[in-house]
Amino acid sequence: TQLLEQSPQFLSIQEGENLTVYCNSSSVFSSLQWYRQEPGEGPVLLVTVVTGGEVKKLKRLTFQFGDARKDSSLHITAAQPGDTGLYLCAGDPGTDKLIFGTGTRLQVFP
Amino acid sequence: DSGVTQTPKHLITATGQRVTLRCSPRSGDLSVYWYQQSLDQGLQFLIQYYNGEERAKGNILERFSAQQFPDLHSELNLSSLELGDSALYFCASSGRGRHGYTFGSGTRLTVV
Numbered sequence: 118t119q120l121l122e123q124s125p126q127f128l129s130i131q132e133g134e135n136l137t138v139y140c141n142s143s144s145v146f147s148s149l150q151w152y153r154q155e156p157g158e159g160p161v162l163l164v165t166v167v168t169g170g171e172v173k174k175l176k177r178l179t180f181q182f183g184d185a186r187k188d189s190s191l192h193i194t195a196a197q198p199g200d201t202g203l204y205l206c207a208g209d210p211g212t213d214k215l216i217f218g219t220g221t222r223l224q225v226f227p
Numbered sequence: 228d229s230g231v232t233q234t235p236k237h238l239i240t241a242t243g244q245r246v247t248l249r250c251s252p253r254s255g256d257l258s259v260y261w262y263q264q265s266l267d268q269g270l271q272f273l274i275q276y277y278n279g280e281e282r283a284k285g286n287i288l289e290r291f292s293a294q295q296f297p298d299l300h301s302e303l304n305l306s307s308l309e310l311g312d313s314a315l316y317f318c319a320s321s322g323r324g325r326h327g328y329t330f331g332s333g334t335r336l337t338v339v
Contacts, residue, residue, distance in 0.1 A: 150327045159229065159317050159330030160270070167326070205270065207328075213258070213321075214283045215328065217270040 121218035140206035154203040233331035245306040252320030259301040265314040
């Protein structure tokens, strides 16, 4: 069974702090995505990384795909209350069916 | 608006009943996926359809079934409902050449 473990599970920080969320697996993925979900809404795609070692930046968010394409990280610089939400990584093992991570719930206080 | 439409948004029903959840995928998307999200289990894959045909099955109970119609909308049927079926049910769609899924806003099912 392919599993994607995210850490930490919960994160509560003050506005302006930096944070990193990790997504780890023992399986190789052809691509990996990060989603953010707000209460009462469906997950929204933030980014897709495809190549091992790839780094993508989206404003204050930096996403990295591990060299072996088994893990990924999301780094947020100077977090803001609007970053609050559930962050989900999802791996594509090449079967057109995404495997979702366990999720990281982020709360940013003003 | 993501382009994926789910109805109803909320549903409250009694144990033993049957409900139907509906999903219209993003225009042009042939694949539809159904996920269940409960507080303690994250997003659990239920089933995938591609252009009317079942493509993959996940941890879907025998009491649950789904189909995708010629106009590509999909329905998820949940029967003999139990308290533990209370959850958010999401539909997502994807298209050729596009990474990732587009999710609907979900249906919150409460079984009482």
